[in-house]
Amino acid sequence: MPFRSGFVSIIGRPNAGKSTLLNALLGQKLAIVTHKPQTTRTRIHGVLEVPLKKKTKDVAGRPAAQIVMVDTPGIHKPDTQLDRRMMQEVHDALESRNAVLFIVDVTHKLPKVDPNAAGPGEAPKMKITGRMTLSAAEDDFALQLIQKLDCPVILLLNKIDTISPAEIMPLIAHWSGLYNFAEIIPISARKKINLELMLDKVVDLLPEGQRYFPKHQLTDQPERFLVAELIREKILMLTGEEVPYATAVVIEKYEEPPPQAGKPRAGAKLPVTKISAAIFCERTGQKAILIGKQGVMLKEIGTAARKDIESLLGTRVFLELFVKVQEDWRSKPGFIEDLDWRRQLEQLAEKQANEEE
Numbered sequence: 629m630p631f632r633s634g635f636v637s638i639i640g641r642p643n644a645g646k647s648t649l650l651n652a653l654l655g656q657k658l659a660i661v662t663h664k665p666q667t668t669r670t671r672i673h674g675v676l677e678v679p680l681k682k683k684t685k686d687v688a689g690r691p692a693a694q695i696v697m698v699d700t701p702g703i704h705k706p707d708t709q710l711d712r713r714m715m716q717e718v719h720d721a722l723e724s725r726n727a728v729l730f731i732v733d734v735t736h737k738l739p740k741v742d743p744n745a746a747g748p749g750e751a752p753k754m755k756i757t758g759r760m761t762l763s764a765a766e767d768d769f770a771l772q773l774i775q776k777l778d779c780p781v782i783l784l785l786n787k788i789d790t791i792s793p794a795e796i797m798p799l800i801a802h803w804s805g806l807y808n809f810a811e812i813i814p815i816s817a818r819k820k821i822n823l824e825l826m827l828d829k830v831v832d833l834l835p836e837g838q839r840y841f842p843k844h845q846l847t848d849q850p851e852r853f854l855v856a857e858l859i860r861e862k863i864l865m866l867t868g869e870e871v872p873y874a875t876a877v878v879i880e881k882y883e884e885p886p887p888q889a890g891k892p893r894a895g896a897k898l899p900v901t902k903i904s905a906a907i908f909c910e911r912t913g914q915k916a917i918l919i920g921k922q923g924v925m926l927k928e929i930g931t932a933a934r935k936d937i938e939s940l941l942g943t944r945v946f947l948e949l950f951v952k953v954q955e956d957w958r959s960k961p962g963f964i965e966d967l968d969w970r971r972q973l974e975q976l977a978e979k980q981a982n983e984e985e
């Protein structure tokens with residue numbers, strides 16, 4: 629069977645489980661996951677190698693494939709310049725895709741379909757009331773987005789580990805009335821339920837083609853930016869209210885250990901990666917929270933992040949964290965552009981070229 633390849637974007641509203649799905653498929657933590665909405669800020673490419681499944685009497689078989697998965701920020705109504713940037717990331721991720729996975733959280737209450745809201749020939753609109761307002765508006769917004777796409781969309785009903793099987797059928801009926809999905813698959817990203825089935829269906833939708841990335845490359849995002857995300861994840865987990873949303877992390881120094889000749893001796897200490905990172909917040913009050921009494925919070929963030937970074941890099945890590953105030957950075961397009969890891973990568977390359985001249 630000829631090899632297949634293609635780009636597949638994962639979209640859905642905040643907290644639907646996009647990053648959990650990406651990590652579950654890749655078998656490695658690539659995207660940060662927290663219970664707080666809007667954890668993911670930029671597009672992340674995860675490169676997934678899907679092995680050939682031989683056809684047998686009971687199994688339909690599947691060609692081998694490379695799926696470039698694109699995780700996106702949650703679809704939400706933009707309030708700040710940063711939100712607008714995040715939504716631009718979603719739009720970009722939907723450009724020229726082979727397929728889209730639209731993921732919804734089955735624990736959210738269903739919005740009602742309003743038969744009078746749509747004109748003749750238009751897609752049904754949802755009736756949005758009371759406490760469902762925000763989440764339903766976000767699903768509605770997502771539906772409007774996918775209606776403009778010309779690639780197949782698979783609906784993933786995520787978190788089925790939290791509901792009874794009897795509750796699944798009404799959900800399928802509800803969603804199939806709203807859009808002509810290529811497939812509707814109930815899954816649990818956390819418990820890895822139905823992910824193989826989902827991969828079979830995705831590969832089915834891909835064209836024949838060669839790999840976009842080398843076989844063992846897991847992501848297009850260099851390690852130093854994954855490191856920044858791991859630090860941001862700890863801030864999201866350990867601080868509350870506005871602080872996580874007003875925080876950005878920039879790696880200022882990243883010194884990898886020199887390459888080791890030959891295999892390390894048994895019992896030898898691992899080499900050290902030296903990393904300095906700036907944590908930007910918007911106000912001095914937030915800075916005080918991030919540092920904590922006698923630096924306790926910053927120490928906790930650093931210790932937790934260091935452990936994860938060490939397991940990502942496979943080295944020991946010396947991590948220095950600094951907290952800096954950049955007033956209202958979420959409203960400053962220039963600063964937000966500079967935070968984009970692709971932009972930082974360009975700047976680093978320029979700096980390196982200048983140093984070499």
Ligand SMILES: Nc1nc2c(ncn2[C@@H]2O[C@H](COP(=O)(O)OP(=O)(O)OP(=O)(O)O)[C@@H](O)[C@H]2O)c(=O)[nH]1
Nearest residue numbers: 643644645646647648665666667668702816817818
């Ligand atoms: N019970 C259950 N929880 C899940 C499942 N998938 C994700 N979650 C949880 O839902 C929360 C949000 O998951 P994320 O993967 O960060 O969601 P996201 O859609 O990437 O969120 P944003 O980055 O905010 O857009 C986390 O607490 C996950 O552990 C699932 O299949 N079952």
